Amino acid sequence: MVRLPSALTPAGTVTNGSGPEGEATERAAWLNAVDRFGDYWMLGVFAIMVLVFGLLSPSHDLFTRASWLNISQYAVEFLLLAIGQTFVIITGGIDLSDGAVLGFTGMVSGVVMQSLLSAHANVTLTTVLGFATALLLGAAIGFVNGYLITRLKLPPFIVTLGSLTAIGAGATPLINGGNEVINLPSQIGTIGQTLIGGWIYVTVLVAALSCVVMGLILHRTRFGLRTYAIGSNGMGARRAGISVDNHLVRVYTISGLLAGLAGMMVMANFTDASPLAGQNDELNAIAAVVIGGASLFGGRGHMLGTVVGTFIIALLVTGLVLVGVSGSWQEVATGVIVVAAVAGDQVRLRLAER
Amino acid sequence: MSVTTDGVVPESAAAGTGAPVIAVRGIAKHFGSIQALRSVDLDIHKGEVVGLIGDNGAGKSTLVNILSGALQPNAGTILLDGRPVTFASSLEARRAGIETVYQDLSLAPDLSVWENIFLGREKTVKGPLRFVGWLDRRAMARESEIDLERTHIRIGSVNSLAGRLSGGQRQAIAVGRAVSWGSRVLLMDEPTAALGVEQQEQVGQLVRSVSSHGVPVLLITHNLPQVHKLAERVAVLFHGRIVADLRCSEVTVDDMVSWITGAALGTQRHDV
Secondary structure (H helix, E strand, O other): OOOOOOOOOOOOOOOOOOOHHHHHHHHHHHHHHHHHHHHHHHHHHHHHHHHHHHHHOHHHHHHOHHHHHHHHHHHHHHHHHHHHHHHHHHOOOOOOOHHHHHHHHHHHHHHHHHHHHHOOOOHHHHHHHHHHHHHHHHHHHHHHHHHHHHHOOOOHHHHHHHHHHHHHHHHHHHHHHHOOEOOOOHHHHHHHHOEEOOOEEHHHHHHHHHHHHHHHHHHHEHHHHHHHHHHHOHHHHHHOOOOHHHHHHHHHHHHHHHHHHHHHHHHHHHOOEOOOOOOOHHHHHHHHHHHOOOOOOOOOOOHHHHHHHHHHHHHHHHHHHHOOOOHHHHHHHHHHHHHHHHHHHHHHHHHHOO | OEEOOOOOOOHHHOOOOOOOOEEEEEEEEEEOOEEEEEEEEEEEOOOOEEEEEEOOOOOHHHHHHHHOOOOOOOEEEEEEOOEEEEOOOHHHHHHOOEEEEOOOOOOOOOOEHHHHHHOOOOOEOOOHHHHHOEEOHHHHHHHHHHHHHOOOOOOOOOOOEHHHOOHHHHHHHHHHHHHHOOOOEEEEEOOOOOOOHHHHHHHHHHHHHHHHOOOOEEEEOOOHHHHHHHOOEEEEEEOOEEEEEEEOOOOOHHHHHHHHHOHHHOOOHHHO
């Protein structure tokens, strides 16, 4: 995956009489069209998917309130993971551990709450402590990921793959003997089942708010700008005085924190903590981000794209169920979409560097 | 940065137009047994364009890296406006007012022009939102336009992505960024290495406009015809020493070549 940053390629060095400035604007015109297409094609894909699944589903089930509730509730965990993943991928990194962190933090939090309840602790306090456990634990794992990546100069792929294996396959099944935790405070179930205005689950609202807050941070604050700068030209960011390593640690910490929040939302949704929660979610989250227009080489991506990408993934899975396709084919479809999205990104980059 | 208040160089030490903005005194640097620089002296005055030339391995990049804070010398001092300074990092050199435009320009292609210009020194809004680092995008875009106007190179919109611009325009952003921070000296490392003829012309224009604002420019380059045209003086590095300080109006490009290769010193060429 060697690609020269475009700052190093002397674009527009050929002068053909029109002058460098005229040339640049001329180039920009059609390249901008490619960029625009690149940023918005997934909206078209989404529309087509809605149409196809809607028409194919028996008695057009897709266009019902029940179907919306189902899809939006299902999208919550992917959306929360994909928000953190968006930051990570924009820096040019990747977080393969977020699905495993989701499952692990949910289990640990579940066990903590279970033992607090059996010690007759206040139910509300137990819930609060359960949330705090999941969020802090998630953030701590993200911090360790970021620390290893920056201080030991290890590739993010390897570090987070290690976390995925150590946590997902190793640590999580050890908790509670690998059994689900079902003795949870009633508030957890309430959070999962409460509908606002009949259309929005509380968990969906939590994910949406996280999305808005993190989107504003990404697109409107110094932290967001530096996230892009690091992914676009790491050496340049260093020379501009940005402490790149500290920034990356924060980005991975955010990803872990959101995975912890996702763990609580999944727990609320199913009213239990399962050691199977979050398995293989990382691929869906990465797919959502890449479909949303982010580049795995860093420097590009946006929060709105991630939202659309997440809904494409959620719609794909639920839509295939609606039209009666088996679960294995959903996995095949997701895999194909990820590869297609990355390939599309490559084609776009090659066009843009022409 | 550690600036000591004593050790002010007397005026008499200065040659040319007033006291030098930056004065290099007896700088030496070795890497193991290899002596990259042996006692280098160099003065650069206000508004001056000075070329630093020399063959590969003569010590050009070592000297630039020392001036920009990336390397620390084994001996010698750097005087900035007469005061001795030491830099532990390139950030410290920058804070002291020594700006470097690197050969690769250090621009982020996915960021807009103004984002590149303000990267690392972003302006935030006033009010409570500043605590979350909320950017004052409008102010930065406006100030970027003003900074770039001085470079006389048309960029179009400061909202365009840096990666979409031509080589000359990117050079203008890098220079505009460097000089917009009130720099006292501008180092340019091989500014025209990857550029076509027309864009080399633009860079020349940039250099002149920077120096006309009083900021001296040190051009590190292999492009002898260009440095001959742009610079008032060239300092020739040969085997880690400055062997000649030539007035461009008094020498030809061929003279420069013979200094670079050591022929003018009577040294045999195969030594180089």
